[in-house]
Amino acid sequence: MATNDTAQRNRFSDTFGYASGRAATKVVGKMTPYVQEFIQNAPFVIQASADADGNCDASPKGGKPGFVKVLDEKHLVFPDVAGNKLFQTYQNLDSNSHIGLLFLIPGVNDVVRVNGRVTIVDQEELEKMDVEVALFEIDERSHHLQGIVIEVDESYTHCPRALKFSDLWNPETISANIAERPIADR
Numbered sequence: 760m761a762t763n764d765t766a767q768r769n770r771f772s773d774t775f776g777y778a779s780g781r782a783a784t785k786v787v788g789k790m791t792p793y794v795q796e797f798i799q800n801a802p803f804v805i806q807a808s809a810d811a812d813g814n815c816d817a818s819p820k821g822g823k824p825g826f827v828k829v830l831d832e833k834h835l836v837f838p839d840v841a842g843n844k845l846f847q848t849y850q851n852l853d854s855n856s857h858i859g860l861l862f863l864i865p866g867v868n869d870v871v872r873v874n875g876r877v878t879i880v881d882q883e884e885l886e887k888m889d890v891e892v893a894l895f896e897i898d899e900r901s902h903h904l905q906g907i908v909i910e911v912d913e914s915y916t917h918c919p920r921a922l923k924f925s926d927l928w929n930p931e932t933i934s935a936n937i938a939e940r941p942i943a944d945r
Contacts, residue, residue, distance in 0.1 A: 785915040789832040790873065794914045797871045798835070800824045801862040802895075806837070808851035808858050816847040823893040827862075830888075835873070835909040836880075838890050841900040849905070852877050858909060861917075866928045868919035877907040 772778075790798070802824050807817045820827075820837075828836040837860075839849070852858065856878075862871040885906045894901055926932060 786913050787915065788911070788913055790829065790835075790911055790914045791832075794871050794873070794916065795829045795832065797864065797869065797916070798827055798829055798862050798873075801827070801864050801871070803863045803865070804837075805861040805863075806848055806858065807860070808848045809855055810851045811854035814851075816851055818848050821894075823895060824864075826893040827860075828888070828890055830908075833911050835875075835911065836885070836888055836890055836906060837909060838885055838892075838903045838906040840892065840894065841902055841904050849879065852879060852907065858907070860909075868922045868928065870917040870919070870922070871914065872917050873909070873911055873914045875909045875911045875913075877909050880906050880908055882906075 803819065803821045804827060805817055806820055807815065809815045822840070826838065828838075830836060848858075856876045858875060858877050860873040862873070882903050882905060885903050890903065890906065892901055892903060922928065
């Protein structure tokens with residue numbers, strides 16, 4: 760962690776208190792077996808990046824569980840399926856190789872966080888790593904364009920409070936939203 764980050768974290772900790780117990784030790788420089796298993800079972804991830812000037816982007820990504828491939832305790836492969844061709848994340852990663860990932864499994868009140876640095880790889884490199892398209896819905900754009908290999912700087916499970924606060928996985932709310940959208944179609 761950079762010195763300025765440490766100073767900021769200490770300023771906030773001095774004001775609001777310090778982490779203790781499990782929270783104080785859960786951030787580690789590799790993926791634990793639990794984190795690896797969680798990622799292998801996660802069909803949804805939010806990918807966050809920023810360019811060299813700090814302009815941020817967060818992008819939802821999904822596929823069949825295991826679409827993000829765990830190589831070992833320090834590395835992931837994250838394929839890019841053809842999409843809207845805006846490439847905001849890749850433009851950011853071109854100038855700032857840091858990335859943050861939030862992995863979610865529907866109905867599970869845990870979140871796995873992974874932060875690291877990426878190397879952009881082409882479609883041929885994905886094929887060498889045996890990365891296959893793993894989607895629930897296949898269409899004419901269902902192929903890999905490129906991908907990223909992530910070297911993990913830190914990973915950890917995040918407490919379920921935000922998911923509980925939002926009641927995100929409540930089946931009654933989900934059913935009601937499916938039956939009648941709370942917002943207009945776009």
